Amino acid sequence: xxxxxxxxxxxxxSSCVQLGGDSQPLSYYLLQPNEAAQPVNMSSASNVxxxxxxxxxxxxxxxxxxHNNQHQVIVAPLDRWAEPxxxxxxxxxxxxxxxxxxxxxxxxxxRTSSSNNLIVNLTVNRFDGILDxxxxxxxxxTLTAGKAPEPLQQGRxxxxxxIGAGYSELVRELNSALDSxxxxxxxxxxxxx
Numbered sequence: 256x257x258x259x260x261x262x263x264x265x266x267x268x269s270s271c272v273q274l275g276g277d278s279q280p281l282s283y284y285l286l287q288p289n290e291a292a293q294p295v296n297m298s299s300a301s302n303v304x305x306x307x308x309x310x311x312x313x314x315x316x317x318x319x320x321x322h323n324n325q326h327q328v329i330v331a332p333l334d335r336w337a338e339p340x341x342x343x344x345x346x347x348x349x350x351x352x353x354x355x356x357x358x359x360x361x362x363x364x365x366r367t368s369s370s371n372n373l374i375v376n377l378t379v380n381r382f383d384g385i386l387d388x389x390x391x392x393x394x395x396x397t398l399t400a401g402k403a404p405e406p407l408q409q410g411r412x413x414x415x416x417x418i419g420a421g422y423s424e425l426v427r428e429l430n431s432a433l434d435s436x437x438x439x440x441x442x443x444x445x446x447x448x
Contacts, residue, residue, distance in 0.1 A: 283337040284319065284426040286347045289434040292354035295441040302372045303352060303361045303444060308344045309378045315341065319422055320383050322391075334422040344379065344433065351437035356444065373407075373444055374399040382429060387420040392432040396440060398447060407447055412436045 313320055317339075319331040336343060345363060352361045376397040384390035391414075398408045414432045418424045 279333055282334045282422065284334065284422070285337045286343050286426070286430045286433060288347050288350035289354065289437065292351055292434075293438060294357055295355045295438070295445045297356050297359050297445045301359060301444075301447075303356065303359055304372050304374045305345065305349050305352065305361060305363045306374060306376045307363070308341050308348070310341050310344075310382070311380065314379070314382055315339070319425065321425065322383060322385050324385065331422060340382070344382075347430075347433055348377075348437055348440075351434065352441055352444075355438060355441035359444075372401050373447060374401070375440065375444075384418055384425050384428070386418065386422075386425065389415045389417050390425060390428045390432060391415050392429065392436070394436055396443075398443065400447075408443060410443065412439060 313328050316330065317335045319334045319336065321329045321331070323329055349361050349363055353359075376399070378395045379393070380395065381391045381393040392412070394412045396410050396412070397406045399406050412435075414435065416428050416432065418428050
């Protein structure tokens with residue numbers, strides 16, 4: 256009985272010490288549109304419809320995620336996305352494409368029957384990295400005209416870039432990769448005209 260009471264008292268004291276300790280503040284991150292987006296000339300008037308980005312479930316969380324060399328996913332305890340990652344990627348891509356394709360309306364709306372609409376469907380396979388090694392971004396894309404059953408074009412964007420040990424560098428390089436993807440996608444959209 257005395258042993259059980261001692262263990263309970265030690266556990267209680269341990270939790271009191273943890274509650275009274277200094278807590279570390281959370282850090283919040285956002286991907287940002289490219290302010291210096293390079294214009295891409297699109298010859299005819301089209302609307303670009305960006306469908307919601309599809310993310311793997313492991314990325315659909317507030318915390319930043321990384322991997323390690325043992326294929327484990329690591330969820331950052333104090334580093335968070337300031338908004339859902341899917342919404343952040345959609346917003347940044349929409350803004351980047353609008354800046355690249357200056358005369359083209361880029362929207363995230365329901366498909367219409369207009370043949371002038373280019374529908375962009377994106378599946379993000381990877382959008383993370385291994386701290387102190389590299390980021391890994393892997394995005395598959397499909398372009399469709401209006402409600403056409405067959406895609407006009409399909410492709411894949413992959414990039415691996417060295418990074419340091421911090422989450423701010425991880426986010427900066429993920430943002431840079433998204434900028435590069437936006438430019439490549441804008442060029443592909445212009446080629447479809």
